[in-house]
Amino acid sequence: MPELRADWLTQTFVHWAYPPALIQPLLPRGLTVDTYDGSAWVSLTPFVMAGVRPPGSPAALPPFAETNLRTYVRGPDGGQGLWFLSIEVASPVMLAARAVGVPYHVGRLELARRDGVVAYSGVRRGSGPRYRLSVRPGEAIRPSRRDVWLTSRWRAFTRRLGALWETPVEHAPWPLREARLDALSETVTLVAGLPPPVTEPVVHFSDGVRNVRLGFSHPVRRRGRALHHVAPDG
Secondary structure (H helix, E strand, C coil), X not given: CCCEEEEEEEEEEEEEXXXXXXXXXXXXXXXXXXXXXXXXEEEEEEEEEEEEECCCCCCCCCXXXXXXXXXXXXXXXXXXXXXXXXXXXXXXXXXXXXXXXXXEEEEEEEEEEECCEEEEEEEECCCCCEEEEEEEEEXXXXXXXXXXXXXXXXXXXXXXXXXXXXXXXXXXXXXXXXXXXXXXXXXHHHHCCCCCCCCCCEEEEEEEEEEEEECCCEEEEEECCEEEECCXXX
């Protein structure tokens, strides 16, 4: 049974290529930077979390905005996953996930749609990093191999109390649309320890996926040459 269900809606993906040597030092022990055509990638992904239903909750939480800064990694078993450099969120309830190392930060996040433009903005509480992003979604596209590689990952890694954790994720394939970037200013990458992007970003938009299922997070342990999943109290 999943630990949490949600809908991920009105999502924009802004992807930048980076030299792998700049990304690897930002990863914890046990994770290796993943590459596509020789480049590592970092993505800024603002969206709306809707229908969030924690386990045992009789009702869903009100919708709220979230924005991830993530990169693409391989775990100790060689399998693909995500590593979040930071997560900005408008709902303090999500801070509970810090218990397994999810890097949530509460802030003021906004999303607006007008005249075919989707505009996102956010600032972390305490005068932290901020961003402004405007895109014009276009027609639906047939995803290329790179598009799928950049948008479809089925587990996320975190680190807490010296242990590497993983969280499985299930949802339908992203229905992707082309998107034109109208405006972007951000300091999220700088605060995460990255130099300013020097390549033109790859941009996608999606109306979203529903019934996303996040499984229970659990530590990842290596014993000898085998990879074992150990329960949190094990």
